[in-house]
Amino acid sequence: MCKLTIRVARERLVAKSPDVLTPPLGSLAYLNNATALSPIRTAAMTTKDESRLPHEKGFHISWDQIHRDSRALAWRLDGKGPDNGGWKAIVAITRGGMAPAMIVARELDIRTVDTISVISYYSGGGAADKRREAKVLKSPDAAMMGDGTGILVIDDLVDSGKTLELVRAQYPNAHFATVYAKPEGEPQVDTFITGVSQDTWIFFPWDMALQYVEPYRGKD
Numbered sequence: 001m002c003k004l005t006i007r008v009a010r011e012r013l014v015a016k017s018p019d020v021l022t023p024p025l026g027s028l029a030y031l032n033n034a035t036a037l038s039p040i041r042t043a044a045m046t047t048k049d050e051s052r053l054p055h056e057k058g059f060h061i062s063w064d065q066i067h068r069d070s071r072a073l074a075w076r077l078d079g080k081g082p083d084n085g086g087w088k089a090i091v092a093i094t095r096g097g098m099a100p101a102m103i104v105a106r107e108l109d110i111r112t113v114d115t116i117s118v119i120s121y122y123s124g125g126g127a128a129d130k131r132r133e134a135k136v137l138k139s140p141d142a143a144m145m146g147d148g149t150g151i152l153v154i155d156d157l158v159d160s161g162k163t164l165e166l167v168r169a170q171y172p173n174a175h176f177a178t179v180y181a182k183p184e185g186e187p188q189v190d191t192f193i194t195g196v197s198q199d200t201w202i203f204f205p206w207d208m209a210l211q212y213v214e215p216y217r218g219k220d
């Protein structure tokens with residue numbers, strides 16, 4: 001019964017996948033169901049948790065996908081800087097922002113690339129009291145940054161928004177761009193490519209490896 005439900009959902013999603021995989025520029029493709037978009041099942045997806053369907057567990061991004069989505073971000077930002085459309089520099093939020101920032105820098109021919117190193121963690125007492133906190137470990141060049149005017153700050157995703165909130169407080173005039181965005185963090189981001197539902201975990205290619213998976217219908 002459960003298996004049938006999942007199969008029907010998969011078939012419907014596969015049929016939808018071309019628009020979802022390549023959302024038109026300017027559109028938001030809210031991805032509530034991501035399994036059908038991914039050829040890889042991670043360890044997280046192979047653990048038995050009968051209370052959740054596989055598609056609720058993660059949105060798996062391949063290198064090809066992050067490359068295409070980062071290029072789409074670059075094209076969206078092209079000509080939008082304050083200096084006759086140009087940007088002064090790119091600042092990547094480490095570590096996840098580094099790959100998208102490199103791709104955007106290459107697409108837009110921006111040669112000055114710096115980093116801001118941010119570490120985020122959970123603080124607070126019991127489970128109900130946990131808050132996401134973020135701390136800057138290393139700042140970009142202060143003279144270049146100023147108040148952020150002309151600076152493109154890039155990260156892979158915004159989730160709670162804590163990371164961008166911290167960086168934005170220091171460089172209020174910078175432009176904040178991410179490849180993916182969850183609704184809670186959207187107010188912190190100026191430009192993003194793909195919206196992802198809040199309960200979806202995004203798995204990036206640098207955190208994954210190809211591995212064997214059992215056939216969908218199980219082993220003989």
Ligand SMILES: O=P(O)(O)OC[C@H]1O[C@H](OP(=O)(O)OP(=O)(O)O)[C@H](O)[C@@H]1O
Nearest residue numbers: 094095096120157158159160161162163
């Ligand atoms: O909107 P938030 O809730 O702050 O979450 C988004 C941040 O979380 C991840 O980074 P993480 O802190 O895991 O570190 P990493 O980039 O070094 O992997 C991601 O790369 C974003 O920077």
Ligand SMILES: O=c1[nH]c(=O)c2nc[nH]c2[nH]1
Nearest residue numbers: 159160200201202203204
């Ligand atoms: O790899 C990640 N995927 C996510 O969805 C996420 N949210 C916060 N931090 C994250 N890291």
Ligand SMILES: [Mg+2]
Nearest residue numbers: 094095096097
């Ligand atoms: Mg990060």
